[in-house]
Amino acid sequence: MSERQPEKPLPEVTPLNKPFWDAAARHEFVVQRCRRCGRFIWYPRGSCPYCGSRDLEWTRPRETGTVYASTIARVVVGNSPAWEKEMPYAVAIVDMDDGFRIYGRVLGIRPEDVRPGLRVRIDFEDLASGVAVPVFRPLGRAPDP
Amino acid sequence: MSADVAIIGIGETPYSRARADRGEVVMSAEQYASWAVSLALEDAGLSKGDLDGQGLAVAGTEWPHSEIWSAEVVQNLGFRPKLLLRGDFGGNNAVELAVQAAAAIRSGLVDYVLLLGADSPMTPFGTQTARSWRYDIDYMRPFGLMGFVTLAGLMMSRHMSAYGTKAEHFGKIAVTQREHARLNPNAYVKAPLTMEDYLKSRMLSDPLRLLDSVMFVNGGLAVIMTSRERASRAPKRPIYLLGYGLAHNYAEGDPAMPDITTTGVKVAARDALGMAGKSPGSLDFLQLYDDFTGAVLMQIEDIGFCAKGEGGRFLERTDISYKGDLPVNTGGGLLSNGQPGMAAGFVHLVEAVRQLRGEATGRQVSDARIGLVSGLGGLAYGNNLANAGALVLGVM
Structure with a gap:
């Protein structure tokens, strides 16, 4: 193994x-x-x-949107155990300013502070070499150190 | 609608988590299928040969199976059906297949349809697993979502933030259904459950707790439907299909950004009640698909017992026990019965038949004459559940 x-x-x-x-x-x-x-x-x-x-x-x-609903991922279910070391993290439904809806993690803010109405923008996180996924960061706040 | 189709037989095996170390039964989906079919035939007073040239409706399984699964099932059972239906509707399998069966019987294509849900998600073997949706594989898992757990958390979270719903409202559903399970000899989970236990249970995806969620069990269920004429000769009291409704990919509001606290059961139940000529208030009980507590609360609103968002406060003033004002999930539901994989919706259908026959010993709703069964299946992207259905069943 x-x-x-x-x-x-x-x-x-x-x-x-x-x-x-x-x-x-x-x-x-x-x-x-x-x-x-x-x-x-x-x-x-x-x-x-x-x-x-x-x-x-x-x-x-446009890369900006508003949080519609949020939750905090605390356990791995039906996904890779690789996520465990990053938990807890916020997952949100974001309604984008151009009228479509997307799921993603919200980073750069305490998970419990992610609430409906929070304004966010798209950022990217590399998952592996040559593969990146969108994530969200709050608008008007300093990014993660 | 004339009540021209009826349920004349049900079969439900005991459930198991396949814990051999605890002396539990360890069986595969094929064994559960055979067991459930035998029970339903016996209940209906029919033999296997009576179903030659009739209909067989087979739900898919969580447990890995062939793509052309229904053909494998008929060979395993030695059935020779004319009509073969296959359910890939998840939690809506039972309701959806019942509607298809009713249409086939009503058209004269067949006289009988046997509906079968048997699954053994706790007994996987080999390396195969059922494939998920491409949107889950491509745009949910790599984005850090945990499938059902995340989406259920999002629905409940939205309900709380939009309407002020409280954890205790969801907790009342979990606690009441556990009380029902303790009265149901067939339910898997029997440990007592208090609100304090509920509130202390492990948070999976806020506000979704462990005790808001189902757990898998192995099991098999079968239901036999026939025409009104044949039903009158059945040994048990026939339970008539008075109305039905289905909705797929339902979106409340803007289809791009729908309200995730409203399910397709809103439309399905409206249609089912309309067909039956009944109002929500005339229902003696509800068997609501309950993969998580929030789904029950949303459906109580969607069926029309209170306005959207009022479900929490409605539960505060309403006794949903089998003795109460609005009995809900009187056998314990999936939350306390356990979820037999893709056969899950059959649990609600079989419990409804028992209640209407007066066979729900220990948890019988007094003078139950009409009830509603719902189904919800398939996690949708950006919404709640893709498949929704409702049946109104009654005695004549």
């Missing part, structure tokens, strides 16, 4: 989601936008879930 430390789970890169993960690796946040109805779409889809159009483009939305 391997004695290696557990690693965080990595996404499965597919033809659909490759533009997102390529941009994320550069710490750039891109999402799909429907060219017909103009809505921003998260997570990546094969067609617009609002109007059905397949005419989608990748674009950089």
Whole structure:
């Protein structure tokens, strides 16, 4: 048996989601936008879930949003034990200013201080070489030391 | 709607956590399937051959299985059904398959459908596991989310912050359902539970505590449905399907940013009650899908017993025990019965039939004539649960 430390789970890169993960690796946040109805779409889809159009483009939305709901992750369930050493941490539903919703960890603030209404912005955290995921940090506060 | 389809047989095996060290039964999903089918056939006064050329509706499993699972199940059982239905609706499996079965019987395609949910999540073997959703694999696990536990925590957290709901409100659901489980010979969890115990239980994902959540058990359940005409010849009192409703990918409000405290049961229950020509107040009990306490509270609101957000205060003034004003999850629900994997929704359906037959010894709702069963399944991204359904069942 391997004695290696557990690693965080990595996404499965597919033809659909490759533009997102390529941009994320550069710490750039891109999402799909429907060219017909103009809505921003998260997570990546094969067609617009609002109007059905397949005419989608990748674009950089505003990177700010507002916490809609939050919780504090304290135990690993159905995920890699690698997260354990970072617990407890806040996980929030964030409603982005461009009208889409995304889940993520909120870092740079005490987990219990993350509440609905908190304004946050997108940042990135590297999970492995060449793989980064969005996280959130509070707006108007100093980032983590 | 005319009550032209009825349930005439139920089977429910004992549950197990497969703790051989405690003398518990260790069995696989196939064994539970066979056991549950035998019990249901006996209950309905039917033999295996009576189901040749009829319908079989099979729920999927947590326990690893083949993709073409229903064909494996019919071969294992030696059944020769004309119609084969397969449930991949999670916690809505029982309700959804019952609706499909009713449609098939009503159309004349078959006279009988046997619905089967059997699962052994506590007895995995080999290296296979059921695959999760791509949005979980790609945009939840790498983002630090813990699946069901995180999403349940978010729903309850939102309910508390938006409406002032308190931990004790969720606790009342856990405590009352445990009292019911202690009266139900078949329920797995029997230890007494006080509000103090509940409040002290381990926090998993604030405000979700261990005692807000289900735990897996192994078990099997089966239900036999038929036409009204055939039901009148069944040995046990037929339980009629008076109405049903289903909703998938329901979003309350903006579909991009819905209210996560409102479930699709709002629409499903409205449709089911409308079809039955009944109001919420006419229901003698509720069997509500309860993978966590918050789901029960949200559904009480969604069905219309109080306004959205008032569920906590409603619970303060309402006795939800089997003797109370609004009996809820009278067998203990999944919270205290245990969740038999993907067969979980059958627990609520079977308990509803027992109540309506007057067979719920020790926890019988007095003069139970009409009840509602709900299902909720499939964790949605950015919302609550993707599959929702409701059945209104009654006696004639």
